[in-house]
Amino acid sequence: MLPKQFVTSQYYKKTALLYCIASIIVCFLFSYRLNDSIVMDLRIVPFIIGALYMRLSPLLGILIIALRSLHGIDYGFYLVFGFYSVLTIIFWFISPWFLKLRSSQRILFSTSVTLLCSICLSTFIVLFIHPFQLLDIWIAFIVVPPIGVAMLSYIIEMIEKNQQLYQQLLTAEKLEAVEQMGAAISHEIRNPLTSAIGFAQLLDEDSLENGKRMQYLSIIKGELEAAERVIKDYLTFSKPQIESLEKLNINNELFHILKLMEPLANSASIKISCNFSSIGYIEGERQKFQQCFIYIIRNAIESLPNGGDILIETETTKKNIIIYIKDSGFGMSKTNIERLGEPYYVTNGKKGTGLSIMVAYSIVRAMNGTVDVHSEIGIGTTFRFSFKRFT
Template sequence: MGAYINQHVLNNLFYILVSVFVFYFIYDHGEIFKKRTSYRNALLTACMGFPIILCMKFPIYIDEQCVHDFRQIPFLIGTLYGGGIVGFILLLILLAARSLIYGFEYITAIVYMTMLIATALMAPTFHALKRSNKLSMSVWLTFFLAVLVTLLAIIIADFPVTHSYIVYFILLPPIGMLFIVYIIETLKEAMIMRSKLVKIEKMEVVSQLAASISHEIRNPLTVVKGFIQLLKTPSLPQNTKDRYIQIALDEINRAEAIINDYLTFAKPTSDKVECLMVNEELQKVVQMLAPMAHMNSIEIVKKLEPGAIVGNIQYFQQCFLNLLKNSIEAMPNGGTLTISSRLHGNHVIITIKDTGVGMTAEQVNRFGEPYFSTKDKGTGLGTMVAVKTIQAMQGKLHIESEVNKGTTLTITFPKAAD
């Protein structure tokens, strides 16, 4: 058998294998092929028709009776995976190529029409099998058809059977089918597994968000419930009632803020974009946070240079409101918050620097995760909103931090076209 495995045999297998990889590469990157079976079958026909022609154009061996090649492998693959229609079109391609390259031979038409009918009938059963059973069926079907059509050729045309014919038409094709079907099934399983992993990751994020939200909202609601029950106490002084009501309102506002952060993260980014001046919008954000900074003994240093970017003003303000608020909360004992913006080539660079508690390397790596926060009562939703907004505006975020020394955030946006 080893004497029959030569460069031409490997070339034929190479043509088929490359066509299989091309099919799955295009199929994996084209949603239309996954949605419409007709498009998928058209792609399969093209990818299996190509190696049929190449196998005949560059055969393994030619003798006086026939041409030896592996054309039956892509022919059978196309029919098994695409059905009778794909097999019929491949039959037309095969006969047309055979006639153009070597001339028409009626026995060839009979042989491959027999293969088409038998394989098309077996295709539905093949699809329902598990991978191991598909491998077995592909081998035995190829071997059975080779023996069947050989007997048919002997009966009809008194076809002489040589050693080369037995090896190249009866023995080697089933082995080639085993190899090709194994590759196809492995690629299919890899694509299915990747799709499942993407769904699992999405569900994991949703479950983590749900758990985080439910936990964070339950806390203020429990406080509200408790104080409402206390308000039922007879002869409660009015100033105590007012204090209880204020605490309940504060907790309701906290729950509302959590929900708003979650909705900002979850809802699609607005299509409304416009040219905005970074220095002007940052100045507005700083003014909103000035009372909070003053209460925490924090000095805000501004170094804002004019610079224009394209984005949604509302989301831009919310993004930097969250980031600056985080920086202020990272300095419970006071400190300095420096915010600057500058032009650098075709980019606008915004820097936020605080002198707060800082973050560890692990905390930096987890910055923006859906359920991670460095604050005792934080949900991590604010940083999620900020990171999502920066990404939506084609920006990049870089973090430098050292524990007990502070954190520096560098956000780079593309400059708006003049």
């Protein structure tokens, strides 16, 4: 966790408070009574960590004083009461300043403060209580707590750095995705717009025949419609909402899609076969469902530049309807499968934006479906779509 998040986030602060309270209780449970007045433990370690990093000194100070009172109201209790009362006030005011320091400075400061507190406490005990076990006093107060605080501070700072690197990585990935998406959209829109602008300039010629003028207007209209389709695809990808739900017969919808794709398949010397199971229904939007599988089948066709076979199968279970689209192409590696749906990634070996696959995946998710891809190099690729069965 980031130290500043401990201060600003209630969730992290409550979690940190529980850890600190539990640590202090454990320290008291495993304490070592040196004599009737002195009880030695490591309570100062979670106290300093919680006070500096989470600004929890008031709660932790009260807890330590209350737990110490269970051992009796003696000189040691009054020493603990005065000592932790002063530390509570000091740490409450210096914690905001502490969190503004650099990572190495926080480690050094917390360790130095622990060492200073330990020296003051042990010196007071030696001068006023006169214990016999001086070696135990020095080790328990001067050696162990600073080492413990240094270790915990180092761990916290390492977690902070890892979180920062993770956030930077996420930000970089988001920026890269936005850049790729912007490049993809501009690439797809620029081509039809360039053509439309060119023919619009030709319309300015006075000597242009009416027949040519109508032809150019028709081309311009077609190019603008192509640009509009790209924008619609992008909107479908970014917000793939299903606007109108209806009962869809999977077999009928797939037959309709195959009729639309048959000319493209024939021109590419590709044979499309069907093996549909019994009639099954799903709930979804007809236009988006057709758009999704037109994109998937077109992608499969374009992935077979030298011709081949595509098999479309359906399977009906008690809860789901499964659609398989299998091609006899070159196949994909595991890395390529993981990249499916990313901007600028296509499987047909040509330049493109990968927008159609992204849109198809978004539509499937919007219809509460799932997509699984299995592929083997040299054998082919199988797309498996699963939708909840509508009864």
